[in-house]
Amino acid sequence: MPYNAKIKVTLRESILDVQGKAVEHALKNLGYVSVRSARIGKYIEVSINEPEEAEAERICNEICQKLLSNPVMENYTFELEHVN
């Protein structure tokens, strides 16, 4: 039974997010004075064909650490969704 992993990769707080900054400035220029900040990250969907959720989760962690994020400057989170 496949799982659908919805993965978010974001820059660590300590890393300057230049795209986020540009968006933040644009929003402020549009008059949204209550906007405090904007951060841009990546959203990745991966379909994993594993019967056990624990195994799907293990694989998901592994691919996030190995390829999908760079631990030096990024964090990741994911949700696993069971697909029938």
Added chain:
Amino acid sequence: MAAITAGIVVFPGSNCDHDTEHAVASFEGLRPVMLWHNEHDLRGADVIILPGGFSYGDYLRAGAIARFSPIMQEVIEFARKGYPVLGICNGFQVLLESGLLEGALSRNRDKKFICSQTTIKAVNSSTCFTSGYRENEVLSIPIAHGEGNYFAPPDVIRTLEEHNQIVFRYCDENGNVTPEANPNGSVGNIAGIVNREGNVLGLMPHPERASELLLGSCDGRRLFESVFGYIAGRR
């Protein structure tokens, strides 16, 4: 004596591979061989060069996918055996992603892709890549990148400094390492580093684009000269 072989890795999206080949071929006794990313054979290379460009379109992150190319397994093993590996620009990004060098490169501080002549300082002239420079010599070498903002956590920076692994820093034309002379926001104006063993160098500036007077500077040429001389000396 047999020619020294410089293996230049070609990833889909590399675009400085032929510039590098041209620079290498201009040295007597040097033989460039182009190594396709899908190969597993370094074809007798004495030195490996990962050239600039946009491997795999910079998809996901610069260098992230190239790092898992078949040839990279061989390059990593080659580097671990102590042979010289040079990564220029995107090649530097690939070396960081592969773990052969420490840290990461993120977007330039001012959001722009920067393509300009830059001055850097050879702050460590004791490596096999920089022995042809005087200590703290100021070099004119161009940069061309959108993601050259070097980052590493403070403890990693300290270790790099303790082991003299920082090789190039951006500076002004008088050699002052100042915030104004930092084009991309790199920590400590870092433009290039080596691994602890000193056989793997990654740098953002393009020495192959500063290897003949016609291009406005020859300052990059001595980097190649240094490493080729080092290889010849070990034979």
